[in-house]
Amino acid sequence: RREGEQQQEAAPGEQTWTEEGLAKFLAAVAASPLGTEGAADLERLVRGEPGPPVTRVRRLVLLHRQLGDDGVAAAAAALPGCLGLEGLTLEDVGCGSRGAAALARALPHCARLESVSLNDNSLGCHGAQALAEVLPQSKPLKYIHLRNNRIGDDGAVALARGIARMHRVETILIGRNDIGDRGATEWE
Numbered sequence: 001r002r003e004g005e006q007q008q009e010a011a012p013g014e015q016t017w018t019e020e021g022l023a024k025f026l027a028a029v030a031a032s033p034l035g036t037e038g039a040a041d042l043e044r045l046v047r048g049e050p051g052p053p054v055t056r057v058r059r060l061v062l063l064h065r066q067l068g069d070d071g072v073a074a075a076a077a078a079l080p081g082c083l084g085l086e087g088l089t090l091e092d093v094g095c096g097s098r099g100a101a102a103l104a105r106a107l108p109h110c111a112r113l114e115s116v117s118l119n120d121n122s123l124g125c126h127g128a129q130a131l132a133e134v135l136p137q138s139k140p141l142k143y144i145h146l147r148n149n150r151i152g153d154d155g156a157v158a159l160a161r162g163i164a165r166m167h168r169v170e171t172i173l174i175g176r177n178d179i180g181d182r183g184a185t186e187w188e
């Protein structure tokens with residue numbers, strides 16, 4: 001099928017993405033700097049503007065894109081629409097405490113999410129605390145990667161307490177986060 005062509009199973013007037021059209025769009029996203037505006041476009045894509053909603057995304061990987069907190073918040077708004085989302089990687093995207101708070105609001109609505117990787121951002125103590133509050137509500141979550149985010153002792157304590165209330169976590173990576181004795185003691 002050519003890009004923009006309707007699939008046969010589509011209802012009259014309903015738009016659908018062809019595999020080729022979606023692949024081209026995602027390749028263009030991967031090659032672009034994305035930024036806040038691009039993240040908002042991603043949110044609209046998942047909601048179905050233009051075209052049908054993209055609900056079957058299984059993994060969302062954005063690396064080294066300068067989304068900033070506003071861009072991460074826009075991407076986070078799209079997450080509940082990704083009904084099959086199993087993995088989320090937002091590494092080195094400029095996510096700070098506001099972006100982490102937006103992600104925290106979205107994560108409990110991601111019913112299949114097993115893996116979250118937010119390495120190399122600037123979540124800080126407040127971002128870690130926002131995530132820690134919702135982690136127990138993210139039932140399928142098994143892998144949490146938060147290396148190099150400057151979460152400090154208070155963030156480490158909050159994360160340790162949130163993760164202690166989870167039952168499926170297999171791996172958490174929190175190295176290079178300015179964690180001292182007080183934060184490390186909570187993990188024992």
